[in-house]
Amino acid sequence: MLTLTCPCCGVTVEETELAPGGEAHLKRFGPGASDADFETYMFARKNPKGVHFERWRHAYGCGKWFLAARCTVTWEVFGTYPAQTSEPPAELIAKIKEKRPGWEGWK
Amino acid sequence: MSEAVSALKGESHAGFATVTEAGLSGMVTLRADLSATATRIALAGQGLKLPGPREIVAGEKGRFTAWMSPDELLVICSYDEAPAVAAGIAHSLHTEHVLVTNVSDARARFTIAGAKADQVLMKLCPVDFAALKPGEMRRTRAAQVAAAIWRSGPEELSLVCFRSVAAYVMGLLEVSARPGGELS
Numbered sequence: 001m002l003t004l005t006c007p008c009c010g011v012t013v014e015e016t017e018l019a020p021g022g023e024a025h026l027k028r029f030g031p032g033a034s035d036a037d038f039e040t041y042m043f044a045r046k047n048p049k050g051v052h053f054e055r056w057r058h059a060y061g062c063g064k065w066f067l068a069a070r071c072t073v074t075w076e077v078f079g080t081y082p083a084q085t086s087e088p089p090a091e092l093i094a095k096i097k098e099k100r101p102g103w104e105g106w107k
Numbered sequence: 108m109s110e111a112v113s114a115l116k117g118e119s120h121a122g123f124a125t126v127t128e129a130g131l132s133g134m135v136t137l138r139a140d141l142s143a144t145a146t147r148i149a150l151a152g153q154g155l156k157l158p159g160p161r162e163i164v165a166g167e168k169g170r171f172t173a174w175m176s177p178d179e180l181l182v183i184c185s186y187d188e189a190p191a192v193a194a195g196i197a198h199s200l201h202t203e204h205v206l207v208t209n210v211s212d213a214r215a216r217f218t219i220a221g222a223k224a225d226q227v228l229m230k231l232c233p234v235d236f237a238a239l240k241p242g243e244m245r246r247t248r249a250a251q252v253a254a255a256i257w258r259s260g261p262e263e264l265s266l267v268c269f270r271s272v273a274a275y276v277m278g279l280l281e282v283s284a285r286p287g288g289e290l291s
Contacts (some may be wrong), residue, residue: 008177009161009246015231017247060248062176 002075004056007082009048021055024067025087025106049073050098051103053088056080069096111186112213114273121283124221132216133189134153134267135182136175137196139205149199153192155182163244163257173244173257181244181255181267186211215273217280220263226290227283228256228264250279 002015022045029041042059046052052072057065069078070090077097081090088106096103115128129219139146147157156168156178163173163205170192171183193209200207219227231249234256239245241258248254252272259265268276282288 011161011245013247016233060253061246062179064176 002070002077004068004077005080006058006064007066007080008058009062011061012046013061015060017058017060019057019059021065024053024055028030046098051078051100051106055083071100111212113199114270115277116161118277119276120281120284120290122227122281123286123289124219124224124227126227126277126280126285127218127220128273129216129218129265131186131211132267133182133184133186133211133216134209134214134216135184135189135193135196135207136210137182137205137207138178139180139200139203139207141174141180143203145200145203146205148197150180150182151212152199153182153195156250157258158244161245163242173255175244175246175255183241213270214253215270215276217266217268217276218259218263218285219266219280220260222262223289223291224262226288227280228266229290230288231279232256249276252276 005012006016024043029037050071050073052070054068055065056068065083066080067083067098068080069088070076078096081089081092093106111131113128113130117128119125119127148159150172155170155172156164156166158164158172158174159175163171165171170178173181173183175181182192189209189211193207197207228270229236232247234245234247239258244255248256249266249268252268252275254266254268256264256266258280
């Protein structure tokens with residue numbers, strides 16, 4: 001069972017109270033973008049075996065979106081942080097690098 | 108004027124805990140910047156206090172204010188007072204970007220009373236009830252619908268949900284509270 005701590009209301013909840021929102025930190029390509037960029041934005045997703053950054057919504061709680069970093073193999077949760085950011089917090093990246101020395105980075 | 112009635116007209120079932128639809132209850136939802144001084148002043152004008160994250164705090168005249176999300180509060184009062192409370196808060200905040208609505212008729216409220224009241228909800232909600240403190244408002248789900256739960260007294264829990272699912276929630280609580288269904 002995946003349990004995440006919502007950074008907006010501080011409560012630790014299990015997966016059934018949350019709604020998944022897919023991969024986090026996508027760069028949007030909208031009107032005026034090339035077809036190739038738009039296709040990548042729409043369809044291409046990472047499917048890593050290891051560290052993954054995800055969007056979640058605390059659907060049955062405060063209703064807010066937040067972001068989470070977890071391992072897709074062990075389901076270890078490295079941390080959660082508010083969605084109002086364009087990149088993961090530095091201390092979270094440092095923590096993941098410490099635990100997963102071979103990790104290639106979040107981009 | 109038509110007579111206001113609650114969703115289930117006070118239906119009650121006695122099992123190993125007593126589950127009761129609490130009747131007409133006043134609720135006002137407020138979406139605003141909770142850190143703003145104006146919000147605090149508007150609440151104080153109605154005898155209400157500003158709760159911290161996930162808190163439910165008592166104000167004057169048996170009114171309560173509950174923290175629902177970083178920008179949302181729920182005011183609980185008597186049914187008859189709710190329109191005046193909503194109007195009072197709205198008037199006080201008319202220069203701010205806020206939303207104040209009397210949602211009394213959109214909600215249902217239940218009480219679960221008894222020494223084993225927790226066990227009725229343990230089977231329905233993914234919540235650690237041992238960690239649920241008095242004065243904490245916990246938004247969660249009851250089986251398949253959204254609900255909010257708090258300890259409204261010694262050996263009593265209150266639950267609010269949408270009125271449209273009141274019969275469903277009553278069914279859940281009644282079955283969960285049947286004798287023989289205790290967890291310990």
